[in-house]
Every structure is written in structure tokens, then in C-alpha cells.
Amino acid sequence: MRTFNSDRPKITLKKIKKSVFERFLSIISILLFIGSVVFLIVMWSKLPVQVPAHFGITGEITRHGSKWELVILLIVGAGLYLLMHVLEKYPHLHNYPIEITESNAEEAYRISRSLTVYIKNIILLLFALVMINSMIIALGWGEGIGFVLIPLVFLGTGLPIIRALVKLMKLNS
Numbered sequence: 485m486r487t488f489n490s491d492r493p494k495i496t497l498k499k500i501k502k503s504v505f506e507r508f509l510s511i512i513s514i515l516l517f518i519g520s521v522v523f524l525i526v527m528w529s530k531l532p533v534q535v536p537a538h539f540g541i542t543g544e545i546t547r548h549g550s551k552w553e554l555v556i557l558l559i560v561g562a563g564l565y566l567l568m569h570v571l572e573k574y575p576h577l578h579n580y581p582i583e584i585t586e587s588n589a590e591e592a593y594r595i596s597r598s599l600t601v602y603i604k605n606i607i608l609l610l611f612a613l614v615m616i617n618s619m620i621i622a623l624g625w626g627e628g629i630g631f632v633l634i635p636l637v638f639l640g641t642g643l644p645i646i647r648a649l650v651k652l653m654k655l656n657s
Contacts, residue, residue: 493586506601520611541634542630543630561607564607576593588656607641
């Protein structure tokens with residue numbers, strides 16, 4: 485990987501518009517996260533003192549914790565989202581596996597910004613799902629989503645990263 489180069493071209497993001505899919509994913513993830521926050525607020529008094537706090541690779545509960553850990557989960561999820569939201573606005577600061585030049589900068593920045601938008605929203609969705617999953621189990625409404633969550637994490641984050649790396653490497657050839 486190439487290290488950061490301060491001589492990289494700086495392109496205003498107004499030139500690099502978000503795709504319809506990026507905007508759609510942002511709306512869906514924000515709405516689901518807000519929905520999970522509303523669900524937490526509405527169900528707070530009904531939640532037991534201890535809720536599922538950690539899940540093993542097969543989805544089994546490996547630890548219970550205070551229901552306040554759901555609030556911490558909410559804060560961490562929102563914090564990561566905001567941090568990545570700021571990061572997506574500065575693609576010239578991202579790390580790239582290729583040299584960024586005037587000729588490939590706009591496309592490389594678009595790919596990297598798109599990946600950042602995607603990962604940011606997947607993280608928000610996953611935090612919302614984990615929070616909802618823990619509450620559903622704690623309330624005795626079901627067994628949660630179990631083993632589905634771990635593959636979802638790996639596929640939801642891993643595939644877009646691989647796809648972006650392949651696209652970036654093609655820019656170099």
C-alpha cells in the first residue's frame with residue numbers, strides 16, 4: 485500500500501455525486517437506526533435489568549449485561565457513523581493501493597467515497613440489528629437472528645472492500 489501523499493489532487497465532492505443506491509442505503513440505515521432507538525425508548529421499562537450483551541459465532545448468547553449496554557451500543561454506532569460521515573468528505577486523505585494522479589483521482593475518490601458511504605451505513609444497520617436482536621431476546625419475543633448475523637457482518641463489509649480494491653487496481657492498469 486502506498487502511504488499518504490499530500491500532493492494528491494483535491495477534488496471538490498460536488499463534482500463526485502452520490503449514486504441513487506448510496507442515497508437509498510443512507511436513508512434506510514438512518515431510518516432503521518432511528519427506529520431501533522425509538523424501540524429502545526418505548527420498551528425501556530419493559531426490558532429486564534440484564535439483556536444479551538454478547539453473541540458467539542453461531543449466534544448463541546455468551547454474556548448478559550446491563551440494559552444500559554444497549555445505550556452504549558447506540559452511542560458507539562452513532563459515533564462511528566458520524567466519524568465515517570466526516571471521513572467520506574475527504575477522499576484525498578484515504579489510503580489507496582495505487583498511486584493517485586490527476587488522471588485517476590476523480591474515479592479513485594469516487595470508489596473510495598462510495599466504499600466509505602457503504603461501510604458507514606452497513607455499520608449503522610448492524611448496530612441497529614444487534615440492538616433490536618438483544619431486545620427481542622430479552623423481552624422473550626423470540627430467539628433473535630442467531631447465526632445469520634456473523635455471515636452478514638463478513639459479507640456486508642468484506643465484499644464491498646474486495647469490490648472496491650478490484651476497481652482501484654483496474655484503474656492502475
